[in-house]
Amino acid sequence: MKKLLRIREASQILGVSVSTLRRWEKEGKLKPIRVGKERRYDYDKLMEFLGQASDNAVAIYGRVSSADQKKDLERQIEFLRKQVEGKYEKIYEIKDIASGIKEGRKGLLKLIELAKLKKIKAIYITYPDRLTRFGYQYFEEFFNALGVEVISVDGKDMKEPEKELVKDLIEILTSFAGRLYGLRANKIKKAIEELKNE
Known part of the structure; x- marks a missing residue:
């Protein structure tokens, strides 16, 4: 029926x-x-x-960790535009300003929605860690199962600065510190402060 x-x-x-x-x-x-x-x-x-x-529609996705990296974000998007312009009828531009380990990023959720609704055939990113800091292969497999190819274009100069990786590490440590409900929390907080100072 x-x-x-x-x-x-x-x-x-x-x-x-x-x-x-x-x-x-x-x-x-x-x-x-x-x-x-x-x-x-x-x-x-x-x-x-x-x-x-979706036969001729794709998404380009850029991400940075903090608002002070907006220029880097625009460079990523501009670089990706040049990779796809003239090849597709419709291009969705999706951006995130958030850590690569953060769940529920608006841009990432939008990519998932577009893929589930079969509105795109591919997602272009500059580097795998733009999509996610961990578990890239799982995301790639997930999108492939929805019929969407993830294309990582070597962005060369688009590679993020080391400070972004440090921010992600701080977020991981902070998350674990919270889960320990205070057990050795002072030592962990001290380690986070030392990492920030570095």
Whole structure:
């Protein structure tokens, strides 16, 4: 039995407005099924449509750890733009200002959403550690399973400074210190302060 969706549900899946869906209907781009006066969209047909839409769409993703590295972030994005310009019809530009070990980064979640909705065929990054500091192969396998290739372009000058790695290490130590509920916390805090001073 076909799964039929209302126009609002279909618009959310496709990531477009209801008015865009109505316009596409007039253009013959995506035809709904009429149930009385209401429109219904076949879920499987929407998935096919998303697959077609992703044939020539990619995402470029840049990340830095802190706001004082915004210039580095813009350099990453500009470098990636040059890698993809003229090759694809649609390019999503996704950015994060957050540690590479932080969960729930808005940009990373957006990449996952685009991949799940089959809106992109590839993700371009300058280096694997831009996507994640740890577990890159798991992320790569996850995106591949969704039909999305992760392409790491050698950014050379885009390589991050060592201080970003230190910030990630501090975040890891701070996280573990919190989990120890005070056990040897003073020693760990002292080590973090020493690391910051270094």
